[in-house]
Amino acid sequence: xxxxxxxxxxxxxxxxxxxxxxxxxxxxxxxxxxxxxxxxxxxxxxxxxxxxxxxxxxxxxxxxxxxxxxxxxxxxxxxxxxxxxxxxxxxxxxxxxxxxxxxxxxxxxxxxxxxxxxxxxxxxxxxxxxxxxxxxxxxxxxxxxxxxxxxxxxxxxxxxxxxxxxxxxxxxxxxxxxxxxxxxxxxxxxxxxxxxxxxxxxxxxxxxxxxxxxxxxxxxxxxxxxxxxxxxxxxxxxxxxxxxxxxxxxxxxxxxxxxxxxxxxxxxxxxxxxxxxxxxxxxxxxxxxxxxxxxxxxxxxxxxxxxxxxxxxxxxxxxxxxxxxxxxxxxxxxxxxxxxxxxxxxxxxxxxxxxxxxxxxxxxxxxxxxxxxxxxxxxxxxxxxxxxxxxxxxxxxxxxxxxxxxxxxxxxxxxxxxxxxxxxxxxxxxxxxxxxxxxxxxxxx
Amino acid sequence: xxxxxxxxxxxxxxxxxxxxxxxxxxxxxxxxxxxxxxxxxxxxxxxxxxxxxxxxxxxxxxxxxxxxxxxxxxxxxxxxxxxxxxxxxxxxxxxxxxxxxxxxxxxxxxxxxxxxxxxxxxxxxxxxxxxxxxxxxxxxxxxxxxxxxxxxxxxxxxxxxxxxxxxxxxxxxxxxxxxxxxxxxxxxxxxxxxxxxxxxxxxxxxxxxxxxxxxxxxxxxxxxxxxxxxxxxxxxxxxxxxxxxxxxxxxxxxxxxxxxxxxxxxxxxxxxxxxxxxxxxxxxxxxxxxxxxxxxxxxxxxxxxxxxxxxxxxxxxxxxxxxxxxxxxxxxxxxxxxxxxxxxxxxxxxxxxxxxxxxxxxxxxxxxxxxxxxxxxxxxxxxxxxxxxxxxxxxxxxxxxxxxxxxxxxxxxxxxxxxxxxxxxx
Numbered sequence: 001x002x003x004x005x006x007x008x009x010x011x012x013x014x015x016x017x018x019x020x021x022x023x024x025x026x027x028x029x030x031x032x033x034x035x036x037x038x039x040x041x042x043x044x045x046x047x048x049x050x051x052x053x054x055x056x057x058x059x060x061x062x063x064x065x066x067x068x069x070x071x072x073x074x075x076x077x078x079x080x081x082x083x084x085x086x087x088x089x090x091x092x093x094x095x096x097x098x099x100x101x102x103x104x105x106x107x108x109x110x111x112x113x114x115x116x117x118x119x120x121x122x123x124x125x126x127x128x129x130x131x132x133x134x135x136x137x138x139x140x141x142x143x144x145x146x147x148x149x150x151x152x153x154x155x156x157x158x159x160x161x162x163x164x165x166x167x168x169x170x171x172x173x174x175x176x177x178x179x180x181x182x183x184x185x186x187x188x189x190x191x192x193x194x195x196x197x198x199x200x201x202x203x204x205x206x207x208x209x210x211x212x213x214x215x216x217x218x219x220x221x222x223x224x225x226x227x228x229x230x231x232x233x234x235x236x237x238x239x240x241x242x243x244x245x246x247x248x249x250x251x252x253x254x255x256x257x258x259x260x261x262x263x264x265x266x267x268x269x270x271x272x273x274x275x276x277x278x279x280x281x282x283x284x285x286x287x288x289x290x291x292x293x294x295x296x297x298x299x300x301x302x303x304x305x306x307x308x309x310x311x312x313x314x315x316x317x318x319x320x321x322x323x324x325x326x327x328x329x330x331x332x333x334x335x336x337x338x339x340x341x342x343x344x345x346x347x348x349x350x351x352x353x354x355x356x357x358x359x360x361x362x363x364x365x366x367x368x369x370x371x372x373x374x375x376x377x378x379x380x381x382x383x384x385x386x387x388x389x390x391x392x393x394x395x396x397x398x399x400x401x402x403x404x405x406x407x408x409x410x411x412x413x414x415x416x417x418x419x420x421x422x423x424x425x426x427x428x429x430x431x432x433x434x435x436x437x438x439x440x441x442x443x444x445x
Numbered sequence: 446x447x448x449x450x451x452x453x454x455x456x457x458x459x460x461x462x463x464x465x466x467x468x469x470x471x472x473x474x475x476x477x478x479x480x481x482x483x484x485x486x487x488x489x490x491x492x493x494x495x496x497x498x499x500x501x502x503x504x505x506x507x508x509x510x511x512x513x514x515x516x517x518x519x520x521x522x523x524x525x526x527x528x529x530x531x532x533x534x535x536x537x538x539x540x541x542x543x544x545x546x547x548x549x550x551x552x553x554x555x556x557x558x559x560x561x562x563x564x565x566x567x568x569x570x571x572x573x574x575x576x577x578x579x580x581x582x583x584x585x586x587x588x589x590x591x592x593x594x595x596x597x598x599x600x601x602x603x604x605x606x607x608x609x610x611x612x613x614x615x616x617x618x619x620x621x622x623x624x625x626x627x628x629x630x631x632x633x634x635x636x637x638x639x640x641x642x643x644x645x646x647x648x649x650x651x652x653x654x655x656x657x658x659x660x661x662x663x664x665x666x667x668x669x670x671x672x673x674x675x676x677x678x679x680x681x682x683x684x685x686x687x688x689x690x691x692x693x694x695x696x697x698x699x700x701x702x703x704x705x706x707x708x709x710x711x712x713x714x715x716x717x718x719x720x721x722x723x724x725x726x727x728x729x730x731x732x733x734x735x736x737x738x739x740x741x742x743x744x745x746x747x748x749x750x751x752x753x754x755x756x757x758x759x760x761x762x763x764x765x766x767x768x769x770x771x772x773x774x775x776x777x778x779x780x781x782x783x784x785x786x787x788x789x790x791x792x793x794x795x796x797x798x799x800x801x802x803x804x805x806x807x808x809x810x811x812x813x814x815x816x817x818x819x820x821x822x823x824x825x826x827x828x829x830x831x832x833x834x835x836x837x838x839x840x841x842x843x844x845x846x847x848x849x850x851x852x853x854x855x856x857x858x859x860x861x862x863x864x865x866x867x868x869x870x871x
Contacts, residue, residue: 082668086675165655222851225602225655226801229794230844236791241837365659402674404786407667414660415642419650 057430064372067423071416072384074423075409080112082408083401087111115399122394123387133274138390140277144347146386147280148173148357151339152364153371153378154291155206155332159224160373161295162328163308168213168228169336170361171235172206176337178239179205181344181352182248184261191264198265199283199341206337207330209235214329218322224329232361240354250351258352267346276347283342285379287335292375294331304328336361359407366414385410467538471529474545478523481549485556486516494558495567498703505702506567511559518552521545561830573822574707578715579781581818583608583789585718586773587796588803588810589725590636593766594643595805596729597759598742600865602658603643605793606665607767611636611774613669616784617676619687628687628779629772636771637764639665644763648756651867662793670786677784685783690714714776719811721769726807738762742861745868755868798847805861817843 049057084090090111093104121127123142129135152169159166166172180202189197213227242248243256250259267278295301306314307324315321343349343357367385371377392406416423423429489511497506509517525545533541558568587604594601601607614635619628639661646652677685690712698709708715729735737758740748745755770793778784795817802816803809824839 082671086672088676088680167655167659216848216852220852222848226797226851227848229602230798230848233791233794233844234841237837237841241835359663362659362663365656366663369656369660402671404667404670404674407663408671409667411660411664411667415646415657415664418652418656418660419646421650422646 066429067420068370068417070423070427070429071413074416074426075412076116078412079405079409080108080116082405083112083115084108111399115395115401115405118395118398118401119388119391121391122398123391133272136271136275138394140271140275141390141393142383142387143277143281144386145389146382147278147284147346148339148342148360149363149367149382149385150281150284150379151287151335151342152360153367153382154287154375155210155335155339156364156368157371157373157375157378158291158295158304158335159328159332160368161308162304162324163311164214164217164224164325164328164332166210166213166228166329166332166336167225167365168209168231168361169332169339169364170357170359171228171232172209172333172336173340173343173357173361173364174232174235174239175209176202176206176340177344177357178242178352179337180341181258181261181356182242184265184345185259186247189264194262194264195267195345198261198345199338202341202345203334203337206340207334210329210331210333210336211326214326214333217329218325236354239352239356243352243354248352256354260351261344265345266350267342269347278346280342280346283338284382287338288375288379291335295375300324300327336364339364363410366410369414370417467529467535468532470538470542471526471531474526474542474549475523475530476526477549478519478521478526478545478552480519481522481552482516482519485519485552486512488560489515489556490559492559492566494555496554496558497567497569498571500569500571500706509555511555514555514559515552518548518555522548522552557827557830557832557834561832565830568826570703571706573819573826574703575711576822576825577815577818578707578711579818580821581814582714582718582776583773583792584796584799584814584817585722585811586714586776587770587793588799588814589718589721589807590766590770590773591797591800592725592729592805592807592810593738593762593769594640595800595864596742596861597738597762598745598861598863598866598868599643599647599759599763600654600658601643601763601766602655602797603639603661603665603793604770604796605789605791606658606662607636607639607770608774608793608796609662609665609669609787609789610639611771612778612788613672613774613784614638614771615775616685616687616778617672619779620684623688625688625690625779629775632775632779633768633771636769636774637767640763640767640770643767644760647867648759648763651869654865654867666787669784673784673786681783687778687783690780712776712780714772714780717772718776722807722811729807739861741868742863745863745866749868749870755870759868795843798843801860802843802847802850804859816846 090104090107093100093107097104122138124138125135126138129137152173155169155172156166180198183198183201184194187194187197209231212231213222213224216222216227217224240256243258248258250257267280267283269275269278270281271277293301295305303314303319303324304327306317306319307321307328311321314324339360340357343360344352349356363385367378367381370384371379371381388406388409392403395401395405396403492511493508494511494514495506495508499505522545525541525548529538529541529545554568558566560566587608590604590607591601611632615628615632618631619625622628642664643654643657643661646657647654673685692710692712693716695709699705701709727735729738737748737753740751741753741755741758749755774789777788782788796814799810799813799817803811803813820839820842824836827834827839828836
């Protein structure tokens, strides 16, 4: 297990290096003439393996899907260890494991399997559920938690592709949630328009908070990682200040909570009033589609990827790097702001509190990395994280396993993803030809 | 910061026109001074602003009429600004800037203290000074951990996680063993555990160091939060009642007015923190290890050519950083509070800010940490005297100051050249 590919700039660079490798391989066979003759000769050299064989080979190679699945498995194993060592009763059985090993194993299996079963039941489907609402409950919860994560994940992923590390999704979402909420309860507007205005307000708030590190980076070279971290905290304090201002604070309450958002500004629920899933998830899919289009089909997306891959080359080619940096951060902020708006216009809360947006910004970083900084990958990753969150709630209330385990699992999954060489070594995977697993930017301050 | 990142823009901080850095700072300071003299002077009352040299209202005190003080110090700040603007020799820059900022703060305090309600219109300097050091302590340890890591070329965003893990394992093992020293060692090892993960993934597996730091912070929050809920909440007496270090009074020194009560009646962590600043400063700039560390952080290839074991040195320094940060975490749980979920609450990121604000040097980090600690303490104090300034805005101060510093408005900051770049031998 020697060192993997030297970390090579942004994830964007890798397709290029792969293409280069392929070309070098082609060049390494001097007998083969260029063009279609090479294609004709190749299969003749070795018998083509059967389809099933190919499938199995690829399955156990270090491709994206296999590594992701194995990373989840590894994370859950570590989580199981944590569950066991934090349960004094189970731990007690390990005191006499040499005398009666079955006790320890049984106790461990019971506590772990029960916890993970509840995780599954809370996230996907509960076999004991009766009726439509109960059966759809877990999925509804999962989608509810997924929606904001898609936005923040896209925000971080888009910035990554442009060669910027947006740690500020948390702060951008915070400013977004403030403006969305204020627009949601302060403006007397008809339904529909009100929702639209609130969403736009949230998006603009996030965009403003993304613009600051973007313009600082472009004008002074100040590193966006530092500035976005700092702006996260400025946003947190701003939120805790504005909540208690008169006109914002709920007049009937003495604690830090704002007035509730008008019902005309709330995202409609999709499956009736008893299920929390709301139109935010539809917006999230729409945003994913749009960002995928933006990245892969638009001029801006091309420039953005060019700048992310190599700013010097992009500049030489006539692309304005500074303009691109600012635009990337503004769009990233806009997305994160929308994610924040989801938290107060959706069904998770309808008023500002100091913890209203929870961790969606930081989780967004994990989601982006897990989704390999590709829009549709981000959507899937957010779905997984949303499921973990929803299942974690049930695990907490049914098995008494703290919700924090979900944070541990999420962090571990991403750690294993980020170091594919480690997963490869643990499971003795073959190196896959098209393994694009480097999440590394490796640019330093 | 990396000026190389965007070379096609005008790098404003190094331009050599009329508007040099000193002149810009002077202009800002002049504006602040005038603002202070006019605004603070107008808002201050005729009450005496008393700065007592003790912890209470009584005793010796420095007194000044509120309005007079606010205007006087505002004018001083404006004067230093004007001097900078007029153009003074470079060696005076730091002194004048410092004096101007201090005068501005004093003007502000004259207003605030004189405007405070009767009975509370005094500022106990001993309390403020001691509070500053107490609040700065985790920042000092955290920033030192950052210095050790980043000077050898590994970005340490995981300070928060290291502090948290240190605080947690200090509390846990201190409680189980009932011995503070066991707790202290466990805390150091807890911090080093996060460091080990950072080192292995950053150095061995070449994972992006900032990414790894962020993920490790989340991991630390998750693991400590999980174990806190499972163990400490269910049986607090067994798992979360660590013994605490008592305060050590240093004979003679403790009787120095003002400084004595604030600095020489503290606990082990205060002395250890200040000692570490000195030790790391000397080690970094006066020893062979320090020279190697700095060279590895600036130009690892050159260092390798000269026979320095780059990766080994990086591993060692990152682990050392973990030990230091772990002890910093213990300064909470083995001296002040029992462990609670996510108790570091962003201090690790302020420590990172202090590291950057202090320009990657131990003494700079100490000063920055003290400045941030002072801002924190001031927020508490102003809250206590019922000030009209929202404490949240004071709490923003460290972060805003760092943004200004990084943007080159308060002088340019530059990271070690190889900071964050993995080294691949060969």
